[in-house]
Amino acid sequence: MPDIATLLEILLIVVKVGVVTMILFGLPLPLTWLERKVAGHIQVRLGPWRVGPHGLLQPFADMIKLLFKEDIVPYKADKLLFNLAPLLSMVPAFAVFVAIPFGDSVMVPFINKEVTLYISDMNVGILYILAIGGLSIYGLILGGWASNSKYALLGGLRSSAQMISYEVAMSFAAVGVVMMSNSLSLLEMVKSQSGSFLNWNIFYLPVGPVWFAIFLIAGLAEINRIPFDLTEDEGTLAAGFHTEYSGMKFAFFMLAEYVAMVTISVLSVVMFFGGWNAPLQVPVPIPPIFWFVAKAGALIYFFMWIRFTLPRYRYDQLMTIGWKILIPVALVNLLVTGFMRI
Amino acid sequence: MEQIFFYIFAIVAVASAIAVISVRNPVHSAMYLIVCFLQVAAIFILLRSPFLAAVQVFIYVGAVMVLFLFAVMVLDIGKESFGEHMHSQAIPAGITVLGLLAVVGWLISKGKITVPLGNYTEEVLTKNTEVVGKSLYTQFIFPFEVVSLLLLIALVGAIVLVMKEKGKGAGSTRS
Numbered sequence: 001m002p003d004i005a006t007l008l009e010i011l012l013i014v015v016k017v018g019v020v021t022m023i024l025f026g027l028p029l030p031l032t033w034l035e036r037k038v039a040g041h042i043q044v045r046l047g048p049w050r051v052g053p054h055g056l057l058q059p060f061a062d063m064i065k066l067l068f069k070e071d072i073v074p075y076k077a078d079k080l081l082f083n084l085a086p087l088l089s090m091v092p093a094f095a096v097f098v099a100i101p102f103g104d105s106v107m108v109p110f111i112n113k114e115v116t117l118y119i120s121d122m123n124v125g126i127l128y129i130l131a132i133g134g135l136s137i138y139g140l141i142l143g144g145w146a147s148n149s150k151y152a153l154l155g156g157l158r159s160s161a162q163m164i165s166y167e168v169a170m171s172f173a174a175v176g177v178v179m180m181s182n183s184l185s186l187l188e189m190v191k192s193q194s195g196s197f198l199n200w201n202i203f204y205l206p207v208g209p210v211w212f213a214i215f216l217i218a219g220l221a222e223i224n225r226i227p228f229d230l231t232e233d234e235g236t237l238a239a240g241f242h243t244e245y246s247g248m249k250f251a252f253f254m255l256a257e258y259v260a261m262v263t264i265s266v267l268s269v270v271m272f273f274g275g276w277n278a279p280l281q282v283p284v285p286i287p288p289i290f291w292f293v294a295k296a297g298a299l300i301y302f303f304m305w306i307r308f309t310l311p312r313y314r315y316d317q318l319m320t321i322g323w324k325i326l327i328p329v330a331l332v333n334l335l336v337t338g339f340m341r342i
Numbered sequence: 343m344e345q346i347f348f349y350i351f352a353i354v355a356v357a358s359a360i361a362v363i364s365v366r367n368p369v370h371s372a373m374y375l376i377v378c379f380l381q382v383a384a385i386f387i388l389l390r391s392p393f394l395a396a397v398q399v400f401i402y403v404g405a406v407m408v409l410f411l412f413a414v415m416v417l418d419i420g421k422e423s424f425g426e427h428m429h430s431q432a433i434p435a436g437i438t439v440l441g442l443l444a445v446v447g448w449l450i451s452k453g454k455i456t457v458p459l460g461n462y463t464e465e466v467l468t469k470n471t472e473v474v475g476k477s478l479y480t481q482f483i484f485p486f487e488v489v490s491l492l493l494l495i496a497l498v499g500a501i502v503l504v505m506k507e508k509g510k511g512a513g514s515t516r517s
Contacts, residue, residue, distance in 0.1 A: 078367075078369075081369070081370075081373070122392065123392055123393075123471065124392045124393050124395075124396045124471060127393070127396035127397065127400060128392075128396050130400060130404075131396050131397075131399040131400035131403070131404055132399065134400065134403075134404035134405075134408075135399070135403060135404060137408060138376070138408075138411075141408070141411055141412075141415075142369070142373070142411075145369055145411075145415055153415065156415065157412065157415055157416065160408050160409075160411060160412045160415075161412065163408060164405065164408055164409060164412070167404065167405065184471055
């Protein structure tokens with residue numbers, strides 16, 4: 001029989017998992033609103049305006065619409081995989097957050113106990129995130145295949161080819177960061193970047209910015225955002241892999257996509273921008289989590305900015321960028337990083 | 343506790359492995375193979391080898407199976423189910439499997455399949471990325487390089503085979 005302390009530890013983990021999950025489920029609500037507002041202002045419009053002040057209640061209206069929409073399963077679709085696919089894309093997107101450190105330990109008032117702001121400090125954290133994060137692609141592929149529609153199938157095929165091409169570049173970027181930080185554990189990675197902002201991996205000149213550029217481009221391609229959202233290219237593929245999905249299943253795909261965007265932002269913060277470390281020593285005590293959220297938020301805004309600024313690439317251009325530019329650049333950069341770390 | 347988990351993973355792994363070869367739909371078959379790989383990764387974690395587990399998920403589930411699914415979908419054999427492809431191999435296959443099981447069972451019952459921990463404590467092994475890296479690049483550098491050469495040969499071989507077929511199909515002497 002386990003003793004009280006062990007049970008408390010288990011309870012603490014369960015609570016942490018619950019909190020993170022709730023935050024991730026709630027996050028797409030403000031993010032969809034923000035995305036539309038950003039889109040509106042970039043295109044000199046107002047964006048959502050009717051529901052609530054400044055359209056703030058728009059996400060809730062959307063949610064109600066999605067909940068009440070008829071759930072259509074195409075006749076001749078592979079029922080099992082069709083129903084399973086949204087889950088397959090959502091679960092890995094959430095599971096990634098087990099390994100992400102949001103901050104060091106903090107004292108929680110009332111229970112007077114030191115609580116770490118991460119669920120698990122894995123020894124192979126970065127590998128785990130890349131491996132599990134890569135799994136959400138199955139939702140797209142299988143959803144596209146199971147729909148039994150040519151647009152959906154093409155979308156699924158595109159996403160699998162795209163993922164294979166960019167996973168290589170992304171892994172190279174991760175290898176570069178591991179070399180710069182000397183550890184596979186994300187916690188160690190953040191600790192190695194403490195001090196001023198000059199210690200951040202992105203300022204590890206000359207290779208840091210190049211690794212970040214590779215990671216960012218590959219990350220954008222992995223999460224299927226413009227300019228790399230060829231899998232749901234409405235100009236040629238109707239809606240790509242989710243052509244046949246409606247209602248909540250469609251919402252799950254979108255949820256997974258938003259969570260993936262948050263993952264890439266948070267991962268960039270941890271890998272390149274020093275995690276929760278303050279950029280400069282400030283005399284005012286600011287909680288480290290503030291820096292973390294601020295950096296991640298800035299990156300999320302950056303992704304939205306890109307989405308409404310750049311046009312979509314052609315498919316052959318996408319492959320050219322992946323194989324003929326990113327991977328050779330990554331290889332050369334790996335060599336330079338190796339020489340610098342000797 | 344650990345044993346319970348081991349049996350869960352092992353049973354699911356074996357069941358999904360059987361499903362891989364018994365279901366008719368190639369995409370479903372690929373799905374079961376993914377399940378099987380994930381169970382093997384879980385067993386690696388039980389064996390105090392998180393690095394191998396992560397790599398297993400990363401390479402096999404993340405990359406190999408995506409390529410596999412891609413091929414299955416491009417070939418468009420998804421909609422038609424496989425026919426019977428045993429070609430009277432059932433009896434030799436059965437004998438081989440039984441023989442293998444007999445040998446492995448005999449070895450296990452004799453206690454010959456054990457790996458000594460060596461001079462590593464359990465804690466070092468849990469953080470074993472360094473251990474794996476060091477032994478790969480010092481003690482086992484030769485086999486490691488041979489394996490990478492083999493992979494390169496396989497890669498070049500695949501391209502050569504494809505090129506040949508393409509040339510034949512077009513009826514040209516393009517090399």
